[in-house]
Amino acid sequence: SSTGSVVLPDEEAMVAFGQVIADASDAHGVIFLLGDLGMGKTTLSRGILRGCGHQGSVKSPTYTLVEPYAIGDKQVYHFDLYRLSDPEELEFLGIRDYFDEQALCLVEWPDKGRGILPQADLLLSIELEGQGRKLHWTAQTELGQAMADKLET
Ligand code: ADP
Ligand code: MG
Known part of the structure; x- marks a missing residue:
């Protein structure tokens, strides 16, 4: 199926599922992360980065808009476009190059880059489920x- 879902009861489960997503992506493609503030998009991104082999910390690219990670021969770009006021600004960041590469691009708040961002290969949306x-x-x-x-289980 092209869609599916999983319940992740806590932060640890979120990070662990990020590693499953990392394996499924083989560090290639464009993944959009959807969901309100505090839903866990950055937490999931951290899990995906860990799964790609990144061992250091993961900071939210709220002010920098994008944080690049070179992990062995893998390249991962983590975007947070929350503070982007105009999608055109992405052109100045040279983001086309990022998406052209054989990289994995993780994008929080992709709606802010509408018209400039390429289509996502996979959409991930997060909502509350109890705690x-x-x-x-x-x-x-x-x-x-x-x-x-x-990702099917
Ligand atoms: P976002 O990037 O969507 O704004 P964050 O990744 O910063 O959200 O996470 C916000 C909070 O949600 C953090 O305190 C984190 O511990 C918590 N959190 C993340 N995933 C889960 C989960 N599956 N269950 C419960 N809390 C979670
Ligand atoms: Mg975030």
Whole structure:
């Protein structure tokens, strides 16, 4: 199926599922993270980065808009576009190059970059579920479908 969901009862489960997503992506593609402030988008990104082999800390790129990670031969870009006022600003960051590469791009608040960002391979949306969270995924491309197939449990 191109969609699916999983309940993640705490932060630890969120990080652990990030590692599953990392394996499914093989560190390639474009993933949008949707959900309100505090839903766990950065936490999940941290799990994905860990799963790609990143061992250091992960800071939220709220002010820098993008944080690049070179992990062995893998390249991961973590975006947080919350503070972006105009999608055109992304052009000045040279983001086209990021998306052209064989990199993994994780994007929080992708709506802010509408018109400039490429289509996502996989959408991840997070909502509250009791004290925890429910994560729902939707594949939007063939690459995303290959990822979704690996997320099925
Ligand atoms: P966002 O980037 O969406 O604003 P954060 O990743 O900064 O959100 O997380 C906000 C809070 O949510 C953190 O305190 C984190 O511990 C908590 N959190 C993350 N995932 C879960 C989860 N699955 N269940 C409960 N709390 C979570
Ligand atoms: Mg965040």
